[in-house]
Amino acid sequence: MSDIPLLPHVEAFLRRQHALFIDGGYVQSHSGQTLEATNPATGQVIAEVADADPADIDAAVASARRGFKHWSQVAPATRGTVLFKLADLMEQHREELAQIETCQSGKIIQISRAFEVDQAAHFLRYYAGWASKITGQTITPSLPSFAGERYTAFTLREPVGVVVGIVPWNFSTMIAIWKLASALVTGCSIIIKPSEFTPLTILRIAELAMEAGLPPGALNVLTGTGLVGKGLVEHPGTNKVSFTGSVPTGIAVGQSAMGAGLTRATLELGGKNSAGFLPDVDLDKAVSGIIEAGFLHSGQICAAAERFFVHRSQIEAVMDKLAQRLSALNIGSPLDERTEFGPVANRQHQLKLGAFFDRARAQNNRIVHGGRLIDRPGCYVEPTIILANGVDDTLLNEETFGPIATFLPYDTEEELLALMNNTPYGLSASLWTNDLGKALRMVPAIEAGTVWVNMHTLLDPAVPFGGSKSSGVGREFGAAFIEDYTELKSVMIRY
Numbered sequence: 001m002s003d004i005p006l007l008p009h010v011e012a013f014l015r016r017q018h019a020l021f022i023d024g025g026y027v028q029s030h031s032g033q034t035l036e037a038t039n040p041a042t043g044q045v046i047a048e049v050a051d052a053d054p055a056d057i058d059a060a061v062a063s064a065r066r067g068f069k070h071w072s073q074v075a076p077a078t079r080g081t082v083l084f085k086l087a088d089l090m091e092q093h094r095e096e097l098a099q100i101e102t103c104q105s106g107k108i109i110q111i112s113r114a115f116e117v118d119q120a121a122h123f124l125r126y127y128a129g130w131a132s133k134i135t136g137q138t139i140t141p142s143l144p145s146f147a148g149e150r151y152t153a154f155t156l157r158e159p160v161g162v163v164v165g166i167v168p169w170n171f172s173t174m175i176a177i178w179k180l181a182s183a184l185v186t187g188c189s190i191i192i193k194p195s196e197f198t199p200l201t202i203l204r205i206a207e208l209a210m211e212a213g214l215p216p217g218a219l220n221v222l223t224g225t226g227l228v229g230k231g232l233v234e235h236p237g238t239n240k241v242s243f244t245g246s247v248p249t250g251i252a253v254g255q256s257a258m259g260a261g262l263t264r265a266t267l268e269l270g271g272k273n274s275a276g277f278l279p280d281v282d283l284d285k286a287v288s289g290i291i292e293a294g295f296l297h298s299g300q301i302c303a304a305a306e307r308f309f310v311h312r313s314q315i316e317a318v319m320d321k322l323a324q325r326l327s328a329l330n331i332g333s334p335l336d337e338r339t340e341f342g343p344v345a346n347r348q349h350q351l352k353l354g355a356f357f358d359r360a361r362a363q364n365n366r367i368v369h370g371g372r373l374i375d376r377p378g379c380y381v382e383p384t385i386i387l388a389n390g391v392d393d394t395l396l397n398e399e400t401f402g403p404i405a406t407f408l409p410y411d412t413e414e415e416l417l418a419l420m421n422n423t424p425y426g427l428s429a430s431l432w433t434n435d436l437g438k439a440l441r442m443v444p445a446i447e448a449g450t451v452w453v454n455m456h457t458l459l460d461p462a463v464p465f466g467g468s469k470s471s472g473v474g475r476e477f478g479a480a481f482i483e484d485y486t487e488l489k490s491v492m493i494r495y
C-alpha cells in the first residue's frame with residue numbers, strides 16, 4: 001500500500017498563503033485573520049486560508065454587482081462558451097484538482113477524480129448548453145377592446161442578480177459547480193462561500209474560470225466561517241442565496257434571507273433517506289445496492305440512504321452478507337489508489353459519529369458490524385451496521401451523514417411505505433424490486449424529491465434534484481433551476 005506522489009503544482013498550491021478571490025484575482029483580507037485547513041487522513045494542517053470579515057464582504061459584493069452589470073449583458077452563447085472552456089480546463093487539470101480535493105477532504109482519490117472533476121465538468125457542460133435556450137413566452141390577453149385597440153404580452157426571464165452560493169464540505173467542487181454554473185449561465189454573478197473545512201479546490205477553480213474568459217467580479221470566492229455566509233445573505237447588495245448544507249443551518253439561512261428583504265432562497269438540505277427492499281430481490285443484488293446507497297464516500301452524501309427496510313424473512317441474511325462485504329473493504333489512505341474506504345471529513349464529524357455509536361450502545365441496539373472509531377492517525381470510523389429496536393430509535397431518525405446503515409424489518413408493503421415516510425425529511429428514497437409494475441404503483445406513495453428504483457445516490461444533470469418536506473426548497477438541475485435563478489417579467493402592450 002502506498003500513496004501516489006503529490007504533483008509539484010499541488011505541493012506549491014498548498015504552501016501558498018491563500019487570500020480571498022475578489023474581482024478576478026487574490027486580495028488580502030482586511031483583518032488578516034486566517035483559518036487552518038487540515039487533512040483528515042493525517043490530522044496535519046495543510047494550508048491556511050483567509051477568514052473574511054465584514055469589510056471583505058462589502059468588497060466582494062461591490063465587485064459582484066459590477067460583475068453582474070457586465071456579465072448580464074454578455075450574449076448568452078458567449079456565456080455558454082466560457083463555461084464550456086472552464087469544463088475543458090478542469091479536465092486538463094484533473095489530477096491537480098483531484099489531489100487538492102483529496103488532501104483537504106479525505107475523499108479517496110478515485111472519487112475525487114470521478115466526481116469532483118469528471119462529473120463536475122459533465123454538469124458544467126449541461127448548464128453551458130442552456131445558455132442560448134432560456135426563453136420567455138408570448139401571450140394574447142383577453143382584455144375588452146372598445147375602439148379597436150388590441151393587446152399582446154410577453155414574458156422575459158431576467159437574471160436575479162448577485163447570487164450567494166453557500167457550499168458544504170462533502171462535495172466542495174461539484175456542489176460549487178452546480179451553483180456557479182446555474183448562476184453564470186442565466187447571467188447572474190456569484191460569490192461562493194465554501195465550507196471552512198474545504199476551502200481550497202474552489203480557489204483553484206476560480207483561477208481557471210478567469211483563464212476561461214470569465215470577467216472579473218462574475219465569480220468571487222470568500223473563504224471563512226458561517227458568519228461570512230450569514231453576512232453575505234443579509235447584505236443588501238445580494239439578491240439570492242443558493243444554500244446546500246444541514247437542516248438547522250438551512251432554516252437559519254432561510255430566515256436570514258427572508259429578513260433581508262425577501263432575498264430569494266434555494267435550500268438543499270439534509271435528510272434521513274430510506275431504501276426499501278421487496279422480498280423478490282436477489283440477496284447479493286440487495287447487498288450491492290446497500291453499499292451503493294449507504295457507503296459510497298463513507299456515507300457523506302446528502303442523498304445517501306441511512307435507513308434500510310428489509311423483509312423480516314431476509315433481514316438476517318442481508319445483514320450477514322453485508323457484514324462480510326464490509327469486512328473485506330480496503331480501509332486506508334485516500335491517496336492510495338487501492339483504498340476503497342477512507343476517513344471521514346474532519347475531527348468534529350468523526351466525534352459526532354462516535355457519539356452515535358455510544359447512543360446505539362446506550363439504547364441496546366444490536367451492532368451487527370463496526371460501531372467504533374478506528375485507532376489510527378486521521379479521522380477514521382468503521383463502516384457500521386446497526387439493527388434498530390423500533391421506529392423511534394435515534395439511529396433511524398437523526399441524520400448521521402456517515403457510514404452507518406440502520407436496519408429495521410417489515411412484514412407488509414403497507415408497513416414498508418409507512419416506515420419509509422415516517423420522517424420529517426424527504427430528499428431521496430429508493431425501492432428495490434424486480435416487479436416494475438409494483439414499483440410504479442408504490443412510487444407515488446413515497447414522500448421524497450427523488451425516488452430511485454433499483455439504484456440509489458446517482459445524480460444526473462438532466463433530472464431535477466431537491467428536497468420535499470423538511471429537506472429543502474427549490475430544485476437544481478434539469479430545466480427546473482431556471483425558475484430559481486431568474487425573475488419572470490411580464491410585458492403588456494396596447495396597440
Ligand code: NAD
Nearest residue numbers: 167168169194195225226229230245246249268269270302
Ligand atoms: P453546514 O450546514 O454545517 O454548513 C454548510 C455551509 O453553511 C458551510 O459553508 C458553513 O460555513 C455555512 N454556514 C454555517 N452557518 C451559516 C449561517 N448562519 N449562514 C450562512 N451560512 C452558514 O453543513 P455541512 O456540515 O458543511 O454539510 C453537511 C450537511 O449538508 C448534511 O446535513 C447534508 O445532508 C447536507 N447536504 C445536502 C445536500 C443536498 O443537495 N440536499 C448536499 C450535500 C450536503
